[in-house]
Amino acid sequence: MSDTNRLTQAELRNTVRDLIDRWRSEARYQPRSDSWLRSLDVEFSKELASRGLIGMTWPRDYGGGEYTNTDRMAVTEELLRAGAPVAAHWIADRQIGPAILRYGTQELREEILPGIVSADYLFCLGMSEPEAGSDLAAVRTTATPVDGGWMLKGRKIWTTGAHRASHAYVLARTSSGERKHQGLSELIVDMDAEGVLVSPILDMAGEHHFNELVFEDVFVPRGRLLGEEGNGWRQVVEQLSFERGGPERVLSTYPLLVEILGNSDVIRHRRGEDELGEFVARLASLRSMAFDVAAQLDRGEAPVQEAATLKYLGNVFERDVVEYGRRILGPGGQGSAYGQALLASPGFSLRGGAADVLLSIIVRQEASKDARVASPMAADKELTDLAQSLSELNFDQRWQQIRELGLVGIGVDEQDGGSGGTVDDLASLVAEFGTRGVSSPLIEASVGYSVLAECGRLDLLPDESDYATVAFGSSDELTAPCAGSASLVLLVDDQGEVAVVGSGSGEAKIEHDTNVAGESYDRVTVTDRGDLVRLGRVDVADVRARQALLWSAALCGALDGTYDLTRGYVSTREQFGAPLLKIPAVAAHLATMKTQALLARTAFDRAAAAYRRAGASPAERLGAAAVARITASAAADETTRIAHQLHGAIGTTAEYDLHRFTLRLWAWRDTDLPAREWAALLGDRALTGGEQSVWASLTAGETQAADVDVV
Ligand SMILES: Cc1cc2nc3c(=O)[nH]c(=O)nc-3n(C[C@H](O)[C@H](O)[C@H](O)COP(=O)(O)OP(=O)(O)OC[C@H]3O[C@@H](n4cnc5c(N)ncnc54)[C@H](O)[C@@H]3O)c2cc1C
Incomplete structure (x- = not known):
């Protein structure tokens, strides 16, 4: 299919919305949670089919639309948003079709896929058995070779939609190997074949969606095998990526x-x-x-x-x-x-x-990965090496080097007096510092630098050792990291008006203070705003987005560093005669840490993409940066708790490295703005803009189907 025959994601979303609107206006369904499993209406699935919205990613030869998986996601998430009755085709569209495409014979593809695409074939998933739940490889259903195919015998349970299905996907044992993962095969079974019995199981709400499925010597033709006989385990693990x-x-x-x-x-x-x-x-x-x-x-x-x-x-x-x-x-x-x-x-x-x-x-x-992974945010080896060498210096030496190398000016164009490079480069650098558990005033100083550049007043920093820090807000009681030692303190009020106070000047009193990591976090009391020297105006949302993005990067780095240190520790520290990691509860804690780091990284990437996207508004950039800050802060809560738990007493000492990370994670959660205030900002926007604006913010930058303000 040529690109011109495919709808854009915006058009796909609108197609779904039109259908939903019509069905809602005709009172043909009620939105509900969990609709993909519990709300089945073949007519609705057929309506989607007639619009080419089932089997979207599959080749045209089998009735598919040759769309991408991200195009398909535009459709599936609109359906979920609407709580639409999609259970009839969901499983087949999501995972059975892709499995048949990958492992089915040509004949099987031609026989089955067009039927799924048209919503004539409904599938159920016969994996679980009474004795094989989490331990799926323990399946006992057997498929014994007979002339022309197999004879299937066994029981499946919790089989969603089996009472409406035309076909079942079945994981069965075709031989017994040395290990239970061997000898499993995937088969496609006709639900109207002789010997297939379905009985309902009602759930606790009295709803009927899953079933027990019994195969009493059901003949399955040879062509109904997916992939290699006996290779079912490897194939099913792949299929679960689609499912999960x-x-x-x-x-x-x-x-x-x-x-x-x-x-x-x-x-x-x-x-x-x-x-x-x-x-x-x-x-x-x-x-x-x-x-x-x-x-x-x-x-x-x-x-x-x-x-x-x-x-x-x-x-x-x-x-x-x-x-x-x-x-x-x-x-x-x-x-x-x-x-x-x-x-x-x-x-x-x-x-x-x-x-x-x-x-x-x-x-x-x-x-299966290397024990020590480099920060995934590192843009290139040069930056990683630079961060490494700077990290080996003490705080004062590092800060001096940072200024001498002009790193404070990264992200500001050379023609505007900056050092060139991008905010992404800067983010990589602060993430690298975070990964190594070291501090520097780089973020605040670079934000100050960009504010001065925007006001055209970099002349206020004549010497390479000069730097400016920023205090945000219109109140008279403000905070600014390193205000006491900075050459200039910039005050950016809620309207974006920029004023300057020199340290020790009469218009503001600067008192030294620290955050919980012991880093400089000074108090700035404005005594007379009227006397301040005004430099110009900046878009405060944009400046705060930049700052929040950089703090998110620093947090992500520190999350990675904490994870690496903890993983190394539980891999080597032995108790009960084996490394701690061998204890399932410890491994589960470590995995939870990993999930938090991955989520924070995902949110950072999203915010970084919004920041660099040419068409993104400052409000949109700020919203995405707020999401990243909140996500990284929440990850820091969980990560510090688990890291200290898994390290035991040694982790609480000054001698051991863990505090270098956890103190910073605790402090950085609230550095530019307390995490709760970032959350309040997003919540306020959601209440003002309503569900439509929340939804628009989720997909911002990918497509905009309607003219909606983004949260
Ligand atoms: C709504 C619903 C729909 C479903 N639809 C289908 C379907 O269509 N097709 C299908 O094949 N199956 C289906 N299932 C079954 C589902 O896949 C199983 O429930 C799941 O694999 C867990 O198996 P089990 O329920 O037998 O729990 P068990 O395996 O008995 O485990 C019980 C609990 O023990 C703990 N546990 C077990 N193993 C471990 C371990 N290794 N480490 C730590 N803790 C462990 C976990 O807390 C687990 O929840 C469905 C289930 C539900 C609830």
Whole structure:
């Protein structure tokens, strides 16, 4: 299919929205949480099919649209947003089709895929068995070779949608190998074949979505094998990336969030803007992670660790949304938005793999990597080497070198008096410092430098050792790192008006103070604003976005550094006759740390992309930077707690390195603006702009389907 025949992501979103609007106006469905599993309407799936929205990524030869996985995500997330009745085609579209494409014979592809694309074939997933839950490789269902195929015998359980399915995907044992992971094969079975029995299992809400599935000597023709006989385990692990890494792991409860946002008066009354802002930030970061997984699938990768991370963190998020719904909406009946989400919620962290098992997958994936990984944010080796050599100096020497090398001017064009390079370069550098647990006033000084450059007043820093720091706000009591030792303190008020005070001058009193890491964090008391020298005006949202982005980078670096140190420690420290890492609870803690670092990094990447995007407004950049700051701060909370727990007493000493990271993580969470204030800013925007603006912010920069202000 040529590009011109494909819809843009904006057009795809609008196509879905039009269909949803029509069905809603005709009262043909009610939005609900967990609709991809519980809300099945073949007519709706057929409507999507007629618009080319099933099998979107598959080749045209099989009825597909040759779209990318990120295009497909534009469609699936719009459907989840609307809580639409999509269960009929969801499993086949998400994972069975891709598995058949990758491993099915030509005949099988031609036979099955067009039927999925048209929503005539509905699939169920026959993996779990009474004796094979988390330990999926323990499946006992056997497929014994017979003339022309196999004879299938066994029981599957928890099989969602089996009572409506035309076909089943079945994981069965075709031979017994030395290890239980050997001898497994994947088969496609007709549900109307002789010997297939389906009986309903009602869930705790009395709903019927899953079933027990019994195969009593069911003949399966040879052509129904996926891939190699006996290679089923490796194939199924790949398939689980599709199953775990989709936006439904984050957006199952979105309809409840919509209800919550509709109660803005309750949230405002309780001064709950910051709590809401934290949810918006988590949603944005996780949704970005789902987008990254889709992009990795587009590159032909199998993002096993990322998909497991997304599912693990997404499940925690969804559980928290349900609890938030209880607090804002109050208790409701089984049919209420809250009740529906609550009753579905125990399944969130089970289906597709229990949460604890996902953590062990994350640990295993880590074990296959190098023990010490360089900061993933490092742009190039030159920067890494520079950061390394600067980190070996003491604070004063390092700061002197930073200024002499002109690093403070990175991110400001040379023609404007800067050192060239980009804000990304600067972010890489501060992240590298964070990875090594060292401090410097580079962030504040570079922000001060960029403010002066924008005002055309770099002449105020005549000497290479001069630098400016910045205090934000219109109140008279402000804080600014290194204000006491800086050559200039710039005051940027809420309107972006820039004024300057020299240290020790009469218009402001500067008192030395420190943050919890012992870093300079001075108090600036403005005694007379009228006497201040005014330099010009800057876009305060843009300046704060730059500062928040850089602090997020520093936090991400320190999160990586803490993780590396902790991983090294639990890998070598022995108790009970083995390294601590061998204890499952310790490994799970370590995996949780990893998920936090990955999420913070995802949010940073999203904010960095917004910052460098030419068309992004300052408000949009600030929103994305706020998400990154909130996410990194939350990761710092969890990471410091776990790191100290896993290190035991040694971690609390001055002698051991851990404090170099944890003290900074504690301090940097609140350095430019306390994390709660960043959250309140996002929450306030969400309440003012409503659900539409929240949604627009999630996808900003990818596509804009409608003319909506971005949170
Ligand atoms: C709503 C819903 C829909 C589902 N749909 C399908 C479907 O369509 N097809 C299908 O095949 N299956 C389906 N399942 C089944 C699902 O995949 C299993 O529930 C899941 O794999 C866990 O297996 P189990 O329930 O037997 O729990 P068990 O394996 O018995 O485990 C119970 C608990 O023990 C702990 N645990 C187990 N192993 C470990 C470990 N190694 N480390 C740490 N802790 C561990 C975990 O806390 C786990 O939750 C569905 C489940 C639900 C809830």
